[in-house]
Amino acid sequence: MKTAKGVNDIPPSRKILQNQVVDVIRRAFELYGFAPLETPLIERWETLSAKFAAGDDSDALREIFSLQDQGKRKLGLRFDLTVPLARYVAMNPNLKMPFKRYEMGPVFRDGPIKTGRTRQFWQCDADVVGNSSMLAEAELLAIFQEVFDKLDLPVVIKVNNRKLLNGILSQVGVKDKEGAIISIDKLEKIGVAGVCKELTCTSQQKDDIFSLIEPGISLSALKKKITDPEGLEGVKELEELFKYLRKLKVKFKFDVSLARGLAYYTGTVYEVFAKKGISCSIGSGGRYDDMIGSYLGGGRIVPAVGISFGLVPIMECLDNDDVSSTKIFLIPINVDCLGIAQQLRGMGVNTDVASKKGLSKNLQYASALGIPYVAIVGEDEVKKGKILLRNMKNGDEKLVVVEDIIKWLS
Amino acid sequence: MKTAKGVNDIPPSRKILQNQVVDVIRRAFELYGFAPLETPLIERWETLSAKFAAGDDSDALREIFSLQDQGKRKLGLRFDLTVPLARYVAMNPNLKMPFKRYEMGPVFRDGPIKTGRTRQFWQCDADVVGNSSMLAEAELLAIFQEVFDKLDLPVVIKVNNRKLLNGILSQVGVKDKEGAIISIDKLEKIGVAGVCKELTCTSQQKDDIFSLIEPGISLSALKKKITDPEGLEGVKELEELFKYLRKLKVKFKFDVSLARGLAYYTGTVYEVFAKKGISCSIGSGGRYDDMIGSYLGGGRIVPAVGISFGLVPIMECLDNDDVSSTKIFLIPINVDCLGIAQQLRGMGVNTDVASKKGLSKNLQYASALGIPYVAIVGEDEVKKGKILLRNMKNGDEKLVVVEDIIKWLS
Numbered sequence: 001m002k003t004a005k006g007v008n009d010i011p012p013s014r015k016i017l018q019n020q021v022v023d024v025i026r027r028a029f030e031l032y033g034f035a036p037l038e039t040p041l042i043e044r045w046e047t048l049s050a051k052f053a054a055g056d057d058s059d060a061l062r063e064i065f066s067l068q069d070q071g072k073r074k075l076g077l078r079f080d081l082t083v084p085l086a087r088y089v090a091m092n093p094n095l096k097m098p099f100k101r102y103e104m105g106p107v108f109r110d111g112p113i114k115t116g117r118t119r120q121f122w123q124c125d126a127d128v129v130g131n132s133s134m135l136a137e138a139e140l141l142a143i144f145q146e147v148f149d150k151l152d153l154p155v156v157i158k159v160n161n162r163k164l165l166n167g168i169l170s171q172v173g174v175k176d177k178e179g180a181i182i183s184i185d186k187l188e189k190i191g192v193a194g195v196c197k198e199l200t201c202t203s204q205q206k207d208d209i210f211s212l213i214e215p216g217i218s219l220s221a222l223k224k225k226i227t228d229p230e231g232l233e234g235v236k237e238l239e240e241l242f243k244y245l246r247k248l249k250v251k252f253k254f255d256v257s258l259a260r261g262l263a264y265y266t267g268t269v270y271e272v273f274a275k276k277g278i279s280c281s282i283g284s285g286g287r288y289d290d291m292i293g294s295y296l297g298g299g300r301i302v303p304a305v306g307i308s309f310g311l312v313p314i315m316e317c318l319d320n321d322d323v324s325s326t327k328i329f330l331i332p333i334n335v336d337c338l339g340i341a342q343q344l345r346g347m348g349v350n351t352d353v354a355s356k357k358g359l360s361k362n363l364q365y366a367s368a369l370g371i372p373y374v375a376i377v378g379e380d381e382v383k384k385g386k387i388l389l390r391n392m393k394n395g396d397e398k399l400v401v402v403e404d405i406i407k408w409l410s
Numbered sequence: 411m412k413t414a415k416g417v418n419d420i421p422p423s424r425k426i427l428q429n430q431v432v433d434v435i436r437r438a439f440e441l442y443g444f445a446p447l448e449t450p451l452i453e454r455w456e457t458l459s460a461k462f463a464a465g466d467d468s469d470a471l472r473e474i475f476s477l478q479d480q481g482k483r484k485l486g487l488r489f490d491l492t493v494p495l496a497r498y499v500a501m502n503p504n505l506k507m508p509f510k511r512y513e514m515g516p517v518f519r520d521g522p523i524k525t526g527r528t529r530q531f532w533q534c535d536a537d538v539v540g541n542s543s544m545l546a547e548a549e550l551l552a553i554f555q556e557v558f559d560k561l562d563l564p565v566v567i568k569v570n571n572r573k574l575l576n577g578i579l580s581q582v583g584v585k586d587k588e589g590a591i592i593s594i595d596k597l598e599k600i601g602v603a604g605v606c607k608e609l610t611c612t613s614q615q616k617d618d619i620f621s622l623i624e625p626g627i628s629l630s631a632l633k634k635k636i637t638d639p640e641g642l643e644g645v646k647e648l649e650e651l652f653k654y655l656r657k658l659k660v661k662f663k664f665d666v667s668l669a670r671g672l673a674y675y676t677g678t679v680y681e682v683f684a685k686k687g688i689s690c691s692i693g694s695g696g697r698y699d700d701m702i703g704s705y706l707g708g709g710r711i712v713p714a715v716g717i718s719f720g721l722v723p724i725m726e727c728l729d730n731d732d733v734s735s736t737k738i739f740l741i742p743i744n745v746d747c748l749g750i751a752q753q754l755r756g757m758g759v760n761t762d763v764a765s766k767k768g769l770s771k772n773l774q775y776a777s778a779l780g781i782p783y784v785a786i787v788g789e790d791e792v793k794k795g796k797i798l799l800r801n802m803k804n805g806d807e808k809l810v811v812v813e814d815i816i817k818w819l820s
Contacts, residue, residue, distance in 0.1 A: 001500040004452045004485050012445035030735045031755045033762025035422035040530050042414045067477040069520050075414050088419055090411035096778045098765055110480050120450050131765045247748045326443045338657045345441045352443025355508055355541045368506045
């Protein structure tokens with residue numbers, strides 16, 4: 001008996017942490033006025049493959065798990081939460097705009113298995129559909145800050161704009177903008193020399209690019225050098241966004257080299273990095289004003305912008321302190337402690353009761369499960385309404401009144 | 411653009427209710443010492459089909475969605491949460507017993523589409539593996555009561571034991587016990603006459619069956635008539651269980667006709683019905699001491715017992731009061747109200763801000779989304795730190811200080 005290749009069980013100790021992170025993210029989404037949506041894990045093949053019509057990414061297309069229903073309809077497992085969102089918007093023409101929804105759940109990619117990459121993984125997304133104002137991305141970035149503050153995880157939020165990047169490349173005269181963007185996006189990783197090696201343009205163009213894309217350059221300094229109209233529009237959008245971010249007291253860092261790969265982004269892009277621990281991004285997103293409209297057809301333009309939390313990398317950055325959701329384990333010695341168990345549960349304390357006999361065996365069990373407190377309940381204790389509480393971390397013991405127990409559980 | 415046949419989107423108004431119910435269930439599971447587990451939605455075909463090896467249910471086998479990965483491995487989508495649990499137990503031989511886990515998430519069945527039945531639906535299960543004591547089912551039934559009390563949903567919890575049913579049929583001399591059990595299970599629906607019509611045994615046997623399976627008969631009255639050893643064992647288990655249930659103050663009803671179909675149950679079975687509203691069960695479960703052992707092989711016996719909440723029927727019984735998770739919608743009139751929005755969020759109030767211009771358009775938007783409060787924020791309000799709060803249900807308006815707002819939100 002094995003799991004399918006490339007997918008994992010999430011055992012209790014890890015799922016408890018995952019639930020904690022998901023709860024914090026959900027709380028933040030709702031605090032900012034986002035409503036939950038659940039789309040099915042199965043979609044029609046046409047829906048999933050629609051965005052590939054232009055042949056833009058055949059690797060991703062091959063990574064879709066395909067299946068058939070009894071009626072021989074071709075279906076697939078969703079590979080992200082954005083395509084189902086576009087399909088939902090297309091199916092509900094009377095949806096009130098802006099439509100602010102969040103969705104959290106598994107997506108599937110039948111790709112090669114690298115370290116840390118699985119064929120089923122959670123995405124946690126919030127998107128604003130139908131709002132072209134920079135206020136939308138400002139609130140989304142405020143959610144990043146809200147979540148990582150709550151998780152006590154110091155981060156850097158890097159922000160850029162694809163129009164600015166496109167403008168720079170136009171201004172310099174680069175023809176293969178897509179290729180150039182992919183290379184520039186690696187600046188932090190491979191340095192100026194590395195990017196130059198990858199760029200296929202002339203060395204004059206390379207010099208021109210890096211006279212604009214200086215590492216650490218401020219927006220105001222860069223603005224003076226931009227002449228291309230699309231580039232200037234990008235600057236204007238960033239200026240507006242930064243104004244809102246300052247009002248919302250969101251800390252951020254402008255990074256002109258940030259591109260976020262070749263995805264469907266059309267304007268603002270952002271990526272969040274943990275200040276310590278892992279180097280990959282733990283959150284990202286951007287504005288994609290063309291993608292949903294392409295699902296709707298009829299030349300409709302539907303502005304959209306979203307954020308996505310990287311649940312797995314976030315969990316890697318956090319200490320897994322609570323390996324048990326159970327707070328106290330009752331070990332009855334020749335007595336029945338169901339009454340005490342119910343009393344504790346009535347006070348909101350997650351309580352489990354030993355089902356086997358033997359003190360040492362039960363102590364081992366509680367210890368193996370990481371339950372922080374054990375109470376040994378004998379006849380005398382039941383009579384007095386007291387229990388002998390043992391802190392499993394330091395071994396401290398104390399005879400406490402059941403009603404007062406919450407005080408003693410740290 | 412459509413969803414795949416037989417699956418549905420869960421729109422915000424409904425997903426909010428679903429989240430509320432799932433939260434209550436999860437809280438109760440953890441209160442009783444159950445730990446969360448997440449198994450993948452994809453399993454190996456061998457795992458999913460293992461329980462069908464004996465050919466016990468080919469309809470269910472045909473309803474498994476099958477798929478392949480890139481390596482041509484045959485896989486399927488899980489059709490319940492019990493098979494993945496059995497696979498998890500088999501894969502983790504060092505798991506501490508009893509293993510008390512809960513899992514909540516979608517399962518898939520590619521069956522005919524009836525009203526209210528979808529090909530993807532949530533299951534919410536808690537199971538105790540490795541504990542043969544009736545204390546295990548007693549705590550599970552206490553969870554039913556805890557959840558339905560919290561949801562303010564009056565229910566009847568019906569309890570029976572398969573050994574008792576088997577014993578009765580042996581005692582009466584019925585050979586086709588499986589067929590008889592399927593018919594007897596329908597007693598409440600089709601009455602004694604209906605069941606008699608379905609039963610294939612002699613009319614003497616039918617009389618004998620109904621002299622034992624009297625509607626409403628108490629366990630003590632029935633006990634006197636049982637002579638079969640398996641039947642007596644069932645009585646003993648029920649007596650023990652009822653003793654625990656009384657200690658845990660769980661209300662229940664003994665129902666000797668309850669069988670729970672042909673599933674893998676070996677002992678206690680139970681089913682929960684809402685006292686008003688829909689007639690189908692909203693929770694169920696039982697003891698299945700053979701099933702996990704059959705996954706482990708080697709003749710190992712692993713007792714197990716579980717409960718399952720019917721999320722969709724539970725939601726049907728509840729009023730959908732909160733159609734919005736957003737509490738207040740700010741409409742700024744020629745001012746910037748980001749500061750007020752952040753202040754409200756800092757107080758934990760789910761807040762959204764209008765992104766379009768026009769008072770009446772924004773009031774319509776808030777009303778369509780079901781947001782209970784709207785605040786119109788003008789220059790004067792911002793200066794005074796006050797907002798004009800409108801209750802969208804009754805139209806009441808009040809000028810309130812931002813700091814005091816929580817008092818005014820019901």
